[in-house]
Structure formats: C-alpha cells, structure tokens
Amino acid sequence: MDERLEAEGEVAVARLSIDGGDLRHAARHLGDALAADPRHPDAYAALAELAAAAGGHAAALELFADDAFTGSVACVAQLHAAAGQWEPALGALAAVLGAEPDRPWAVVSWLADPALPGRLSPAAVAQAVARLSRTLPDPLPPRLREPVRPFYSLVRAVTAAHPGDSLLHAMASTLARRFGDAADAVAWAERARQLEPGHAQAVVLGSALHAAGRSAEALAVWEAEIARDPSGVDLYVDVAELHGKTGRPAEGLVWLERALALEPDHPKAAPAGHALRHAVDGGTAHLLALSDHLRAHPDHGYAAHLLDGLCEDEPWLGHVHPAYEASVNVLHQMLARPGTARDHGIELLSSALEPPSTRLALTMGFPRATVDYQSVPSPDPRIPQYQVSTVLWEFHGPEGRAARPSVGAPSAEASELLRQVAALGWPSPGAAYDHAVRLAGLSAEDLLALCVHPPLPLEDEQGARLLGGQPEMWVRAVQVFACLGLAHHRADEPWPTSRRRALLVDLLFGPEDWTNEAAGFALLAIAWADPTTREDIGARLVDRLLHVGKAWRERDATILASLSRLVLACPWLPETFLSLAGEMLKAATDFHSRPAEDAAERQADIMAELDARRAPGAGAARVPKPRSLLNRLFGRAR
Template identity: 75%
Template sequence: MDERLEAEGEVAVARLAVDSGDLRHAAKHLGNALTADPGCPDAYEALGELAATVGGPAAALELFPADEPYIGSVACVAQLHAAAGQWEPALSALAAVIGAEPERPWAHVAWLADPGLPGRLSPDAVTQAVAGLSRDLPDPLPPQLRDGVRPFYALVRAAVAAHPGHTLLHAMASTLARRFGDVSDAVAWAERARQLEPGHWQAVILGTALLAAGRHEDALAVWEAEIARDPSDLDLYVDVAELYGKTGRPAEGLARLDRALAAEPDHPKAAPAALALRHAVDGGTRHLLALSDHLRAHPDHGYAAHLLGELCADQPWLGHVHRAFEASVNALHQMLAAPESARDHEIELLGSALEAPSTRLAVRMGFPRSKLDYQSVHAPDPRLAQYRVDTALWRFEGPDGLEGRPAVAPPTPRAAELVRQVAALSWSAPNAAYDHAVRLAGLSAEDLLAVCVHPPLPREDEQGAYLLGRQPEMWVRAVQTFACLGLAHHRADEPWQDSRRRALLLDLLYGPEDWTNEAAGFALLATAWADPTSREDIGARLVDRMMAVGKAWQDRDATILASLCHLVLACPWLQETFLDLATKMLAAATEYHAQPAPDEAERRAEITSALAARHTPQPPKPRSLLTRLFGRSR
C-alpha cells in the first residue's frame, strides 16, 4: 500500500475514535499514521485537533505513554512538546526519532525551521541532542541519508553561531559536521572548543576532525599531546596506534599499544589492535588466526570481530567463496552477458578437456536446457579419487565416461530450502561461517551430501537474481560450501579424530577433482579455526591434497589448485616448508589463470620448479612425507 494512503487511512480511524471519545485509541492511530508517512500533513492536523479536544498540546501528551516504543508515537510527542512551547524536550524527542530512521523526513517539520528557535534553546540542550543523534548516525553520513538529517544540522549550525562561547556545543557540532563531510567546519569548531576549554574530549574530537580532513600528522600531534597530559584513556592509545599503522609506521603504533597493554592486559581494544598491526607488519595469516582465537576467548570483544572482519573481507576463503577458473564458466559468463540471452535458450558447449563436474551444475543453473560435453580427459585422470573413499558424489557416464552425474538422490525439500536460506557468498571470518552454519546441524548427512550435487536455486531477492542471471557458479559454490560446513557440525559430540564428520569431509576433499574438494577443504579449515585440537590433523590433510593436485598440474590444468593453496596458507601453524610451497604454487597458478593466452608449458614448469625445490634430489610421495612430518597417515 502507498505510504500516504496508509497514513491517511490511519488518520481517518483516529478521527472516528476522537468522535467516539476513545482518545487513547485515536493517539495510537496518529502514531501509526506518522510511522507510515512522517510527512503526512493530515496526521499533524489531526494531532492538533486531538490536542484541542483535551485542552491543549501539554494535556495531549498524557495520551502517549512515556514508555511507548513506536517511532510514530515519539514523533507525535515531539510535535506536541513543540506546540506547547516546550522546545528542549521537543528537540530531544525529535533527535531520537531522526537517529532511529535517518533516511526518513522526520526533521522536515515547520517548528524546527523557525529562525527564532536557536534563541529559545539552551546550548546544553542542543549539545545533548546532538550527542544522542551522533551516536546513532554512521560516520561519514551516506549521501542518501543527509537530506533527512539536514534540517537538524541547520539548527545546530545556527545554535553554534548563537552561542560562540559554549565549548561542548562546538565539540559536538564538530562531530555532526564531520558526518556531513564539512571537514573545514568540523576542524574549526573543534579547535574553537579546545581553545575555550582544553579538556580531554575536546582533544579527542579535534584529532578526529583533523583525521577526517586528511591532516594525519596534526591529528597525531594533538592526540600524543593529550596522552602526555592525561594517560588514562587507553582507547586513545589504540586510536594513535592505528593512525601510525595507516601512515605506514605500524612499529611505532605497536609501541603505544604495548604501553596500553601494560596498563590493562585485557583491554578489549588494545590486544586486537596489536594483532591487526602485527598483521600489517608480517602479513600472512598467523595474526589473523590469533585474532580469531582472541575473539573465541573473549566473545564480548566486539572490536576484535570488527578488525577480523575488515582484514578477512577481501581474502579468498577467509572472507568469501573462492572464484572458479573453468573455461566453461568463462563461456557461461559471456553467454549470460549477451543482451539476447534467456534462460530457456538451448546452449551447447564443447570443452577440449574434462572439467570439474560441478561446472555442469552452474551451466545448467544459468541455462537449464544446456548441453555440456568434453572431447577428452587428460592424465592424471581427475575422475579418480586421491585415496579410496567411502562417499561418492559423482559417477561418470557416457561412452567415454566424460559425463559427470550426481551419484546420490536429491535432498528432501526441507533440507534444500534450509541450505538455500543459510548459504552465503561471504562472511566476516572462517569462524563466523562455521558458527553461521550451525543452523544446518540438524540435517542428515545424506541430505547435506545431496545438496552438494543438487543445489537449489538462489533466493528470490536482489542478490539471488543477480547470481542466477550473471554468476550462477558462485551460488553453486556457496551452497556446496555451507553444505560442507553443515557436515562439519554433524555429530559434533564425537571426538574429532574418529568422528563421522571428519570421515565425510575427507572423503569429499580426496574425491575426484571438483569444487566439492574446495568446499570440504574450507569446512575443514573453519573447523580448525574453531577447534585448535584439530589443527595439526586438518593442516596435514589440506597440504596432502594441495600437493597431489599440484603434481597433477604439471601435466594438465587443475583449476582447484589456487583455491587449495589459499586454504593451506590459512593454516599458519604449518611448517614454513609447506607455506612457502603454497605461496609459490599460488603465484604460478594465479599468473596462469590471469593470462588471456598463457604459455601452458611455461606455467606448468613454474609449478614443477616450486614442487621440486623442497624435495630434491628424490621427492617423496605426499603421503609418506606427511606421515614422516606429522607422525600419522590419513
């Protein structure tokens, strides 16, 4: 229903309630009207009529309980306070409403634009209103939210001009100006606040304004001077340390954090910030895992979760599903991007060499009437499992055995729908993906395995429409990833080493070369990040699979190699031998896939060199090497 029509309907009901004497019922419907449409003129007119009925706006306030949680009712309270000349509670209530829904035009009310209003308000009241609002607004304020907040900001600017000697008003106005991108005013007001009263918060706000203006060294100077004057604010040490990191001096930042941690070893921001800076210095994933372990030990440390999410966001598998490299996926993208393409088109693709069987799932998701065939299979045969496995997802049919088909029946509709709702392309960190998948713990292993090869269509939302129309392979990979994460929660009470969940995931990891190898590998990795006792075992299995696929890549393409390398590199507890090997193979595989027309022999020679470098003159087989290093075979 149209917002204005809904609001007018609520107003009509409110007027009927007034006529019948049910004034509280009328007040409720007027609140509903403003909730539907904050700019509805009939709602404000009817609110005035209601106030007249009960003896004025001050009396009408009694019809709106103080604990009323609905935003439209709070907007009515703000309007009634203003009508009664109670400007300060009116401003406070309006600020709360704007902060809750800054995208809507709550601030576009006539009384807020009254040029005489700043003179009727105490600077303390404006300061408190700005402080409350600033806590709720993002920094910076996105352009689409600014129009809704701008009338309030105009009042604040007028109040600053009317009260040039009020330090806290200038300081809080600076925070609002910064959110609007008015950095020159933000700095000027913050400097004025500090001149009037050189207190702690004035220094903090000035440094933040300078930082927003790009004056990093000036911000550091202000904050360092404040720390020297008052060393009690350990959060400011964190701000200083992170600013050193942003300006390319993480070692100096670490020195500040060491001082903070010496004063408070369990400070909720200092320890995570130190790990983030050490990651900036050292790279790799060691400090990311330490940050994840810190969060597991201190789940209430939200700053650790924030930093971990930031640092993992752009990293394959740490923050999102790894991309696919198959030639047929590239062809699928080209066909989907064609203006004349439609899902009901009959598509025929012929590949020169057999690819991961999951590729067929993606092609048929994009074009259900498609046909995908291959001319040959290159040795070593990717259809063969690395070891004997008890769980088979694929069978290979056709005259030459080149048609990969699901080896299990479809899942139950309930299981398919639950995985459809839970699957995601990205997450804040591996431990977060592991936790998110706990919703799948109640599904049977058979259903979870079946979903891997019978993926449901994407959800019917904007992202789902994009994936179906442009990148169906990413949805298939997301479904497989979360189905495997569901397996990681299967019979979670069983000790890891002898558990069915371990056996199932290793069967998928070591099965025929396919995207399900990668999905199972990530589920193993996420388990290792969540359970330190499983790390040695899981790291060994991931290295084993990576090396086997790397050896195959010397003779033919193995599109899952880069993904497996990323998984190994996310196991920083492994010996440097294997991390170095993964780094070299990843670089070679990435360069190979980045070339529009690669020299295949040359690229594979790089992989061969990387594999041989650590194991000359006679490289042992992967399994025997792992047995020697870790003391056990699979």
C-alpha cells in the first residue's frame, strides 16, 4: 500500500476513536500513521486534536507512556515540541532518528525554527547527539545523510552559539565525522580538548584526525592519553586497531597484550586480537578462533561485528560461492540481451555434461529453455564417489546425458518457508547454521526435494534482480539452506551415527553437482558451530576434494574451486591438506579466468607442477601423497 494512503487510513481511524472517546486507541493509530509516513501533515493535526481531547499535552503524553515503537516516539517528540518542551522533544527525536536514520523523521517544522538553537542548553544537545551517534554508521552512507541533515544543522547552530562548551564540541565532532566534514570534526575536537583536556576529548580528537587521514597524529594523541591515564582499556584497543589499519598489525598486537593484561575479559580486546592476527597470518584459523570466541561470549557484539566484516567478501565464509559452468555464462549473456523475455525459448548445446543443477538455473531464468550435451567426460561425473543411499538425480536419454530429479516436489509450506529463510550471504558459517534453525521442523524428504525443486525467489527487489541477472545464485542459495536445514534434522542424535550426518555425507559424495558444494558448506557450518565434529568433517571434505581434484587432471571439474575453499575453511586440518587446497584453488580459479583456448594447457601445466611436488624424489619439502596421508590420519576413507 502507498505510504500516504496508509497514513491517511490510520489518521481516519484515530479521529473516529477520538470522537468516540477511546484516546489510547487513537494514540496507537497516530503512531502507526507517522510510522507509515513521517511527514504526513494530517497526522500532526490529528495529534493536536488528541492533545486537546485529552485535556493537554501532558495527558496526551501519558497515552504513549512506555511505548518504544518508532511512530509513537515521534508522536512524543511532537507533543513535547508543541508544549514548548524543546529538550525532551529533541531527545525523543534523536531516539527515533537513531532507530531509523533512513526516514525523514527530522523533517519537522519545529526543528527548523531559527529560534530553536537559543532555546536549547548545550548539555541537552550534546546528550541528544550522543544518543543518536550510538546507532549511526561511521561514516554515514550518502543515502542517510539527507534524512539526518536537519538534526546536524541544528547541532552546528547550537555549537556556534556556545563556543565555550567542551562536551558539545566533542559530540558535534562525532557527528561531523560521520558526515565526512573532516575539517570541522578536527577543529571542534581540538577546541573541545583545549577547553577540557579529558579522556573523552582525546578519544574524539584521535578519531577525527584518523578520519581526516592524519593517522600518525591520531596515534600520538591516543598514546599520550594512555601515558597520562593508563586505565582506559578501550583506548588500547583503538590504538591497536589503528596500527592494523595503517599496515602494522604486529605492532597493534603489542597494545592488545597490554590491554588484556589489564582486563583479560575485555569484550573488545580479545576479538580485536583475533582480527589483527588474521591480518598478520591470513588463512582462516583466526577467523575460526573469532567465531569460537563469539560462541563462548554471545554478548560480545564487537566480535560479531569484526567477524562479519572479515567474512563478508569471502566465498563460503560470507556468501554463496559463484558457479563456473559454461551454461551459466551463456545464461548471463542471454539475460543481458535487451528485450529477452523469460518465456523466450532457448536451446543450448554443450560439448560436455555439466552438473545437473545447472539445468535448474537455466530453467529458472528461462522456463522454456532446454540443454543437450554432446558427450560425457571421463572420469564420469555421474558416478558417486562412494555407494550412497540418498540420490537426488537420475540420468536418462541418449547415453544418460539428461538429468531429472529422482525425488518428488516439496510441500508448498516447505517451499514458502525456505523462500523466507534462504539468503545469498551471512555473517559467518556459524551464523548461517544458526539462521537455518527455522528450517529444523521440515522433514528430511522436503529438504531433499527443495535441493532439486527450488522455489522462485520472493517477489521483491532482490528477487527480481536474481531472476533477471543471476538465477543460478538463488538456486545455489536454496540448496545451501536446504542442506543447512538437514544440518538441524534430528539434532539430538549423536553426530557420528546421526541421520543428518548420513544425509549430508551422501550428498557430498554423490554425482558431481552443486548439491555436493551445498552439503559441504552445511558440514562446514556444523563444524564451525560444534568443535567435536571438526576432525570428522574435515576428513570428509578433504576426501571429496582429492577425488574431484583427481578427476580434474583429465577434465574440467567446475566445483573444484568451491571444494578447495571449503577445505581451506577447516584450519584444524594438517598443513599438507591446506597447502594442497590452496594450490588447487589457485589452479581452478586461474583455469576458469583464462580464455578457453589456453585453459586446458594451463590445467596440464599446473597439475604437472603438483605432481612434481609430490614425486618421491622431490626432496624433504614435498607434499606427502594425499590419499595415504588421509587414511593414516583419519582411518577409513569415508
């Protein structure tokens, strides 16, 4: 529904309630009206009518007592302003603007009154800025600057009117920094420190200097403050992280050791240490340690913030891994052609058989599309690595080159729930596992069926972009979350003999397909969430990688890069396997980024290099034979 129409409907119901004497009901509807359209003039007019009916603004405010809904808090701000209570009005406005900074809450007439700066105390304005800044991003993205700008303009005016107030200048600096006004942020912070050389002023000045690109000066200010007052552990963390941001993470670790010596349980120091060690060492060991820290301390929100940022751009750690098949490339080209409708009939002829799930992506983009393959490469990708009990695909047609699901469609309820839960990205593997708990109530049969009968994405902006540009990513997301749902199936069963393990291992070792990757990620997510499963899951992922890597010697195996990244996300594995996974990832990504005419030659060169490193006469630094080492370390192959 249109926001304005929705607001008008809420106002109409509110006025009926006012006429009927049900003022509390009217208050709820006026809160809903402003939530629908914060600039709706009739909502503010009706709010004045409510105050009159209640017998005054104080009585009307009681109608919104203990209601933290954003629309209701906006009503509170307006009622305070109408009563001339400017400071509580500003505090309430800061609260609602901080909760939803993308909406025009600050576009109200009383905030733009030129006389308002003279009616406010600097302490009240500083408190309102502090309240707002707690939730505003730093820096503010461009889309948030205009909604917040009326508030920022008021702060600037009040700061100019009170040149001797240190706290106000410090708080104004934090807001200027978020708006990218580096010069004002530094000037106000310097003025705040001149007026009162306290700890808060030093912290704000260092932040302003860093935002202005003057990191060395920021470090000097902060380190001098620590020398003056060594009790502020938060500032040690700030110094450590600034060393990391300026390319000296090892120096930052020294400061974190000092911080932890002062406060071993500090909620930011240990997470920051894992992040800096990751900057020094790379890999995934410190990301897993950060995840383990968060699992042990779920109240340490800073650990979650750091882990999210470090995993965000990494395939599998933070989002669905891309697909590399030739038919997917063709699908993208067809979708990019102007005027190509989804009902366009497309017939693809590919030289060699691809993972069956590519058909799902193709028909999701173009439901009438067909694909035929000229040959089945060797080693045969249709043959499971081991005998499995769970089979998702059956092959038919000439030489078995066509594939169709071997299970029926899922229930409508299961499809709809998965549409709501599935996502292309997540803060970390452990967070993806936690997010999928909503699927725990689905049957294993429905979850397996969803892997090969993916529903369409939601009818929203993201769904339209996926269907119109990258339908394969939605298919892969569905498969990932269906497998994560399996990861929660009968979660009370002991892992080694559980049905959830049996199902996921079957999918991992089944015919070469995207569902191998999805099951592999679900296993990885379980391992990140439950350390007792790590040795077993690491062995399974290595086993699958080695098998696909062996096939890749003879033909393309498009899931090799994905499996390599899954193994690299198991830092508890011996370095032999991590090193080999790194080599395979480099080989596979290099292969798929090169032109087709020289990719095969490069594939042979890379595998020859790997063979040479594993050859008996290659010297002490050679990589051991992976299969024999796998068996020696983990026992049976499966």
